[in-house]
Amino acid sequence: MQETTRSELFTVPIGPQHPALKEPSHFRITVDGEIVTDAFVRLGYAHRGIEKAAESRNWVRNLYLFERVCGICSHIHATAYCLGVERLAGAEVPPRAQAIRVLVAELERIHSHLLWLGVAAHEAGFDTLFMYSWRDREAIMDVLEGLTGNRVNYSANVLGGVKNDVDDAQRGAILRAIDGLEGRSYHYLDVVTTDALFLQRTRGIGVMTRNQAEVMGAVGPTARASGVTRDVRVDAPYAAYDRYPVVRVVESAGDLEARFVVRMRELFECYRLIRYLLDNLPPGDLRGRMPRRIPEGETVSRVEAPRGELFYFLKSNGSDTPERIKVRTPTICNLTSVVKLVIGHQLADVPMILAGIDPCFSCNDRTVQLDEITGGSRIWTWDELRRNSREDGHGHRD
Amino acid sequence: MMPTEKAIEIGRELAERWSWRLETRQPEPTRLDVILTSPADLVPVAVALRVQRLGYLAAVTGLDRGPDGGTLELLYHFCHGAAVITLRLSVPRQGAVVPTLSDIIPSAESSEREIAEMFGVTFEGLRPAGYLYLPDEWPEATYPLRKDCTPPMLAGAVES
Numbered sequence: 230m231q232e233t234t235r236s237e238l239f240t241v242p243i244g245p246q247h248p249a250l251k252e253p254s255h256f257r258i259t260v261d262g263e264i265v266t267d268a269f270v271r272l273g274y275a276h277r278g279i280e281k282a283a284e285s286r287n288w289v290r291n292l293y294l295f296e297r298v299c300g301i302c303s304h305i306h307a308t309a310y311c312l313g314v315e316r317l318a319g320a321e322v323p324p325r326a327q328a329i330r331v332l333v334a335e336l337e338r339i340h341s342h343l344l345w346l347g348v349a350a351h352e353a354g355f356d357t358l359f360m361y362s363w364r365d366r367e368a369i370m371d372v373l374e375g376l377t378g379n380r381v382n383y384s385a386n387v388l389g390g391v392k393n394d395v396d397d398a399q400r401g402a403i404l405r406a407i408d409g410l411e412g413r414s415y416h417y418l419d420v421v422t423t424d425a426l427f428l429q430r431t432r433g434i435g436v437m438t439r440n441q442a443e444v445m446g447a448v449g450p451t452a453r454a455s456g457v458t459r460d461v462r463v464d465a466p467y468a469a470y471d472r473y474p475v476v477r478v479v480e481s482a483g484d485l486e487a488r489f490v491v492r493m494r495e496l497f498e499c500y501r502l503i504r505y506l507l508d509n510l511p512p513g514d515l516r517g518r519m520p521r522r523i524p525e526g527e528t529v530s531r532v533e534a535p536r537g538e539l540f541y542f543l544k545s546n547g548s549d550t551p552e553r554i555k556v557r558t559p560t561i562c563n564l565t566s567v568v569k570l571v572i573g574h575q576l577a578d579v580p581m582i583l584a585g586i587d588p589c590f591s592c593n594d595r596t597v598q599l600d601e602i603t604g605g606s607r608i609w610t611w612d613e614l615r616r617n618s619r620e621d622g623h624g625h626r627d
Numbered sequence: 628m629m630p631t632e633k634a635i636e637i638g639r640e641l642a643e644r645w646s647w648r649l650e651t652r653q654p655e656p657t658r659l660d661v662i663l664t665s666p667a668d669l670v671p672v673a674v675a676l677r678v679q680r681l682g683y684l685a686a687v688t689g690l691d692r693g694p695d696g697g698t699l700e701l702l703y704h705f706c707h708g709a710a711v712i713t714l715r716l717s718v719p720r721q722g723a724v725v726p727t728l729s730d731i732i733p734s735a736e737s738s739e740r741e742i743a744e745m746f747g748v749t750f751e752g753l754r755p756a757g758y759l760y761l762p763d764e765w766p767e768a769t770y771p772l773r774k775d776c777t778p779p780m781l782a783g784a785v786e787s
Binding site: 269270271272273276278280281316443444445446464465526527528529531538540542544552553555557561562564565569 | 631654655685713733759771
């Protein structure tokens with residue numbers, strides 16, 4: 230038998246242009262024939278210096294900064310930040326505000342899971358499912374827009390509460406949207422568990438055992454698909470999750486199919502929770518009193534983003550700007566598992582396994598951008614950057 | 628899963644009564660801070676937490692006490708249910724060397740690379756590789772999240 234020598238291994242660079250999702254990241258995959266023997270990841274292509282920037286902005290402005298860490302789960306970042314700052318300040322947030330935070334967070338989870346379903350189906354070559362799920366996702370985007378005025382950065386949170394109330398018309402719109410989506414979700418669950426061609430791409434692929442998931446520190450639906458019972462909403466209820474408990478969705482197979490099933494089953498839990506929440510919204514104010522000064526101190530704020538546990542560490546030095554804010558997003562935890570899991574698989578399975586964790590690279594890449602080092606390229610000053618971002622073609626400034 | 632109070636209690640006992648006899652603090656009901664006295668404590672205490680199944684490494688935070696204070700602080704956050712057990716390790720700003728946890732906790736590697744790039748801490752035993760986050764042409768010995776790293780781009784970034 231001929232032995233494979235080192236020189237016969239081939240390294241395939243994937244990325245940085247959309248390795249699976251339309252976001253930048255670079256993978257170096259070493260293959261022996263079609264079989265992956267090693268994988269290496271390079272991040273940083275969407276590194277924007279947010280943690281550093283936060284140290285020069287005041288507590289109120291930072292809310293808008295952190296809402297923009299991620300374009301998919303913007304609300305959960307703002308919620309994690311608000312909950313942390315409110316704890317540092319010792320501020321009381323009215324129950325109605327906390328309930329509305331949960332409502333928007335669960336709507337966001339629905340839109341994020343449907344978005345992921347489409348992307349993952351697309352990676353499997355199942356573009357019909359991709360188009361259907363993204364069409365259905367529009368129903369939730371419309372609801373979010375109707376509720377908050379925005380499709381993406383909803384800006385529902387303010388320090389000490391929320392901006393928008395839910396009136397009867399909005400309540401009706403939400404219920405109509407999720408009634409329609411519930412039927413569609415049953416259909417999608419049926420498709421991802423019975424379609425023979427699709428199952429060839431998912432069943433038994435990228436299997437992560439419970440033990441592996443724990444050792445590699447997987448979080449969110451990726452971990453729950455491997456039987457790890459980790460869900461911050463249940464383990465450490467924040468906002469109003471103690472009043473509106475969620476049922477943890479756990480599967481044991483640990484393969485890509487289980488990751489589909491967990492996310493689809495979580496959708497039903499979202500629908501149930503939203504209906505219950507709308508029927509039991511506590512009356513009261515939308516905002517509590519927020520002290521102007523944030524006292525010195527440190528706190529940890531953990532929330533369950535659509536992709537898993539989102540971790541914020543906040544340190545205040547008593548001034549108007551934070552001393553340090555650390556953001557650890559769920560994808561960075563789950564990415565370790567991808568790099569280990571792809572080994573031994575066919576190269577063609579790599580995009581599916583990567584998509585299986587629902588990666589979000591903008592979330593991962595946050596921190597710094599220095600411009601001097603780019604050598605010959607032009608350096609924009611902050612003012613120029615602002616001008617260019619604000620002016621439209623007619624020289625109009627807001 | 629054991630309840631939060633129990634997890635905190637076991638963590639405290641582990642830190643205070645075992646051979647390393649470390650100081651602990653409880654800044655919030657769900658948080659326990661363990662003050663490590665030297666980098667040599669890090670691996671044994673992390674192994675002890677693993678053996679006791681006290682949480683998983685959720686994040687590693689770097690703190691810069693500023694050029695005057697002269698120290699950096701590394702915070703290893705282990706989460707178990709609602710409990711957050713934080714191992715706090717102070718290291719000098721210049722030439723800090725800390726053992727890697729990636730041999731016992733694979734997910735530590737990405738956090739450690741981030742700290743190495745952003746704060747200039749060397750992790751002993753971390754397999755060599757290029758930057759994870761910073762651009763390839765990044766200047767040497769420039770650690771962006773240190774307090775005295777003030778790129779001209781950020782000057783005047785916030786108008787009053």
